Amino acid sequence: MFISVKAPAKINLTLDALYKRPDGYHELEMVMTTVDLYDRIDLTAREDSAITLESSSGFVPQDERNLAYRAAVLLREKTGIKRGVHIYIDKHIPVAAGLAGGSSDAAATLRGLNQLWKLGLSLEELTVIGTEIGSDVPFCIYSKTAFARGKGEILTPLPSPPACWVVLAKPDHGVSTADVFRHLQVNQIEKHPQTEKMINALEGQDYESIVQYMGNVLEPVTMEMYDTVRKLKEKMQLFGADGVLMSGSGPTVFGLVKQEYRVKRIVNSLKGFCRQVFAVRMLGK
Numbered sequence: 092m093f094i095s096v097k098a099p100a101k102i103n104l105t106l107d108a109l110y111k112r113p114d115g116y117h118e119l120e121m122v123m124t125t126v127d128l129y130d131r132i133d134l135t136a137r138e139d140s141a142i143t144l145e146s147s148s149g150f151v152p153q154d155e156r157n158l159a160y161r162a163a164v165l166l167r168e169k170t171g172i173k174r175g176v177h178i179y180i181d182k183h184i185p186v187a188a189g190l191a192g193g194s195s196d197a198a199a200t201l202r203g204l205n206q207l208w209k210l211g212l213s214l215e216e217l218t219v220i221g222t223e224i225g226s227d228v229p230f231c232i233y234s235k236t237a238f239a240r241g242k243g244e245i246l247t248p249l250p251s252p253p254a255c256w257v258v259l260a261k262p263d264h265g266v267s268t269a270d271v272f273r274h275l276q277v278n279q280i281e282k283h284p285q286t287e288k289m290i291n292a293l294e295g296q297d298y299e300s301i302v303q304y305m306g307n308v309l310e311p312v313t314m315e316m317y318d319t320v321r322k323l324k325e326k327m328q329l330f331g332a333d334g335v336l337m338s339g340s341g342p343t344v345f346g347l348v349k350q351e352y353r354v355k356r357i358v359n360s361l362k363g364f365c366r367q368v369f370a371v372r373m374l375g376k
């Protein structure tokens with residue numbers, strides 16, 4: 092038996108941190124959506140009970156540290172299933188980029204194994220398991236557009252943004268999410284995003300307002316650590332994207348672009364500054 096599952100990248104249209112919780116995590120409010128940039132997860136049933144993993148990318152661990160591997164182990168623990176599986180990850184989402192690549196691989200593995208092993212678990216049940224792997228995994232299980240609260244695991248579905256292009260540019264270095272949160276001073280945040288206004292904009296399918304209310308409190312923190320992020324944002328604005336923001340904890344910067352004829356120019360101009368530049372469609376349906 093074989094199943095192939097798509098694992099799309101996410102972007103944050105907003106990311107706000109309200110306070111630091113007693114468990115060390117930050118209480119967040121985020122509006123997130125998915126874009127047409129995928130990893131592909133191939134799941135092949137094994138005769139024995141081993142879990143094995145390979146990836147097309149040398150940048151991700153190919154053993155029990157991989158989040159997709161951890162998802163398979165955890166799912167077996169929770170359900171008492173003893174079956175083996177070979178996981179192959181065809182990696183396209185840049186690693187440690189703020190695009191939830193690892194979380195999306197873990198979420199796709201949970202969804203795929205639920206089918207392969209005929210477990211019959213609901214999305215809610217998979218979400219509870221996913222929370223133990225990482226804060227972005229629950230969102231990636233639904234993989235649409237949502238308002239996320241708590242660590243990111245309390246989800247309310249939202250209408251997907253109107254059709255547009257998303258240009259993504261990732262500097263050559265990665266970023267540690269834990270490091271960025273460690274540097275965040277929640278009491279000194281100068282500008283909180285207007286999350287409610289973003290939600291209204293999505294409900295009204297109002298592209299201009301979506302662009303206007305994009306905001307991420309981690310952006311200045313990561314920019315302070317890596318000047319490349321600030322420079323990329325400035326370039327993308329200069330080259331004509333409608334709205335530009337860092338996704339998650341970064342360092343990927345994305346730009347929303349309504350008019351197709353502008354996309355090529357922005358991509359070509361950015362390629363002079365960083366190697367990983369993508370132009371994809373907004374997904375989120």
Ligand SMILES: C[C@](O)(CO)[C@H](O)COP(=O)(O)OP(=O)(O)OC[C@H]1O[C@@H](n2ccc(N)nc2=O)[C@H](O)[C@@H]1O
Nearest residue numbers: 115116117119194225226227242243268269272339340
């Ligand atoms: C920045 C985001 O991408 C926004 O969607 C996510 O919050 C990060 O999700 P993730 O990569 O799944 O991160 P996790 O593995 O859960 O957390 C990594 C580290 O980031 C910090 N962290 C994460 C989430 C959160 N709400 N508060 C935090 O302070 C914690 O130090 C944690 O140890």
Ligand SMILES: Nc1ncnc2c1ncn2[C@@H]1O[C@H](COP(=O)(O)OP(=O)(O)OP(=O)(O)O)[C@@H](O)[C@H]1O
Nearest residue numbers: 157158186187188189190191192193196227268339
């Ligand atoms: N399947 C996987 N894909 C990518 N990274 C993985 C995977 N499994 C484990 N990792 C590890 O997780 C770390 C974070 O990678 P990932 O690409 O998920 O970051 P990210 O996009 O910043 O995530 P987020 O946006 O959720 O913070 C990397 O250091 C990587 O080695």
